[in-house]
Amino acid sequence: MGAALLSLALVQCKKQEPAPAAPQAQQAPSQAQPAQAPATVSDVLKARRPQGGEYLGLYLVDKKVGYVFNDLGLVPGRNDRVRSINELHFKAQVGARTSERMHREERIYEAGPGGRLVAFTIQQRGDGGTQTLVGTVTPTGMSVVRKRPGMADETVNLPPTTEVVEDADQVRVALLRQANVAGSALDGTDLGTYKLVTTVQPAEERLVSGVKVKVGKAVSVSDKEKVPVTAYVAEDGRLLEMEYGQTMKARAEPEAMAKRLDVVEVFGLTRVVLPKPLPAEAQAIPGQVKLVMENLPEKFQRDTYRQKYQPQPDGRVLVTLSAQAPEPKSLKPRPLADPDGGKNLESSIIVESDNPQIRDLSKQLVGEEKDAYTAAKAIVGWVAKNLQKDYGASADRATDVLRQRKGDCTEHSLLTVSLLRAAGIPARRVDGVIYMVNQDGVPALYWHEWVEAFVGEWTQMDPTFNQVVADATHFGVGQEGNAEITPLIGSLKVVEVR
Template sequence: MKTLTASPVRRGVMTRTLRPMSLALVSLCALLTGAPAAWAQAPAPTAPAALSDVVKAPRPQGGEFFGLYLMDKKVGWLFTDLVVMPGEPARVKSINQLVFKALVGTRLSERNHREERVYEAKPGGRLLSFSVVQRGDGGDQTLEGTATPEGGMRVVRKRLGHADEVLPVAATKERVEDADQARVALARKAKVDGFVLDGMDLETYGLTTTMEPAEQRTVNGVKVKLGKASSISQKEKVPVVSYVTQRGEMVLVDFGQTMQARKETEAVAKRMDLVEVFGLTRVVLPKPLPESARAVPGNVKLVVTGLPEKFRVGTYRQKFAARPDGSVEVTLQAAAPSTAARKPRPVADPDGGENLKSNLIVESDAPAIREQSKKIIGDEKDAYRAAQKVNTWVATHLEKDYGASADRATDVLRQKRGDCTEHSLLSVALLRAAGIPARRVDGVIYMVNQDGVPALYWHEWVEAFVGEWTQLDPTFNQPVADATHFAFGYEGNAEITPLIGTLKVTEVK
């Protein structure tokens, strides 16, 4: 039974809770800008017909501030604005800023993410340029993108102490209406389908906003009728629901039952609680897990509530059985991959290549990553033995430091420290560089921390395809992740967000 006082899982709670949320909120910035957030004024009757609906919709002068609340505790703030720029042809600038701040253990972790995007102002106007500035947790960098005559995007990545990098990015289908989809949907009283170029990984994801029936809510002590729009991204897959007064002022945004954005004055929005998320977000167990859960092979059974259907997908490690009272019995098991199934590398990806891809975060094609992977693995051909070597090297060469975060594999390799996210990210990059399909797994792991309370804490580990899928945990140097690992999703996405605060364990078997 592990008793951890300064484990990488401590800041891994932030990583698997706050960081995915903060990345989701980066996308949420665009959604909030897009919600009808305005001290409403009727659209000017002289508004040029050639301008997009996103320009014609009313909005407040100077933008809006929102406080961000995790389980009713303030952990950050947002600022959003959308303005018409002077000059011809007409252009539109979208501005979104996210500040996320919380205590992890006794340490303060902070992320500041600001994006500015410029579009043609006409209906269906193209994304012309963008800048992304990231500071604090995760590392500092600036991305500056410009549309090319060929239709793609030329992105320059700037980091202190590094030469500027030019990153060619495929053409994006993002249009000016996608900067403000919720507002456009409510103005048109119709569904809006579009795309958004993600400011973290520079991939384009589908984004859809639909109208929902209006609701009555109490705002500042007064009952008001609120319009309602629901937006969902193909990346996060968490519905973001905006509530808007008849005057056009957005007052509340929900995503899941855990996180809210509440309209506030600038001074109030920037006044944050010092929230310790390690204890806040854990799932307390009714009793400790049996020691057999740590054996390999091993297994354990949990009875849980608050687990939506989409998370009940049976795998080689997890089985689900619904019970008459609405709870779910979950069987977690762990075993090494069978010798007969193991293959030599390079191994074909059963998902068509997605798990071998190099991107802005994984960077498996970076020379430093490829060189280090070759040093670790050498001439080993067996994919599983090679994966074990990567797992052991990362576990023994990265300092367990939950105050040293990095969002990119090359940064992790250079600083050689971090929490569960850094361990998993670097492992996946090294595995892909060696021709072994791999991905990061998001979920919870069993721990008994300083206060002696048995609980599940948010964590990240690795899954590799070595002829069959197998899971490894480089944070704890487990060549087979034991049965105390309960997975919910892959690749650092925010699908797990709705589980935080709602998932409960009622029985341990």
């Protein structure tokens, strides 16, 4: 949960109401004890863990930006149900503003081996908006009641999830069994179910309180986040540290220490400083620029119609960024089939392209226009002109963006994608960096989000800056606000501009 939400927060960098405090938990004893439960329960309860939960401070490039609280055990008074609690609190400065987010999940499972997820409550506060999702799982699907302040409750019916109780803590289950664990997890933001695999690694020796101790090690990878998360667990069951790539870590801390946060200015901390300004042709259409980069993993070096990669002998990579309007001969009428199989036309609890308000506005904007690119330009232009640029107004759902009519790049992109899909145009969000020179005069790449639409061929567009063709200052590294970009934050470098 931490990697996905933190990456989203870093791209958004906004402010909302202060997050409520985490539930009070007792200090974990020096020797954790296994949960008391019948012998026929899942291995997730047999694994040792601190009683009363555990806190971990969340660090980005060694700066404290939040904390995590985790707990798992039998539901009080019941031996047939397991409760898992996971919380993430994020707080950082963005210039003179504060971005703050709280995300809390409580899940209830059957306690037996392979026990199914039966209910969940997800609460969100602060950056991204405020809502509570109360879900009930049945053999045929999930019924989710969505509660938002000042609005009528909504009920959303979703496909079934395959998540089971062992998936609530795959790391400790894998270390207990000394075997890899494969399962799935319901994502707390879009309510999709994604494959989750945890692999046991050789034990390591680590310094804990100045003493070398043997610790278990396991690596988990979700199909949603695609970020290897490495966990280190002491023999007594304490989770000592989690690594999300090279630049983000969660470290076990007492509650008071975990909640004591640094004052971190995220833009300055995470930006990619350039050795010199980009040339003017980078911002022209058509346009091009070449950058020599360091610390760009091979998995990100996938050639596209906009980005080409040439590995250099010294381990660096030459990246050529280009931008041009779609070829007129390739343009097609809408509605179009999604070349990726349909996922870029889907509605979700976040995108909401089947919501009546979204569909009505989309129809109003495109009218009877058949050409998909012309329709897409109309939508991008409307969003650019009608959404106020406001870093203090965050929303994670398209209808909330439409209602408040303000936000930054994530709100502009989310509403644009929703309107495009409603118009029968396949579309998705793109996460990456864009060239800017801020008040300090330093040329740099800043984390940003824009959109990509299929109009007969794929084309990138930026509704935040009203660009119907996103110029070559945009460098995309991920899609749909997931955590794939997390390992690059704070580590990606540009050493030459050509």
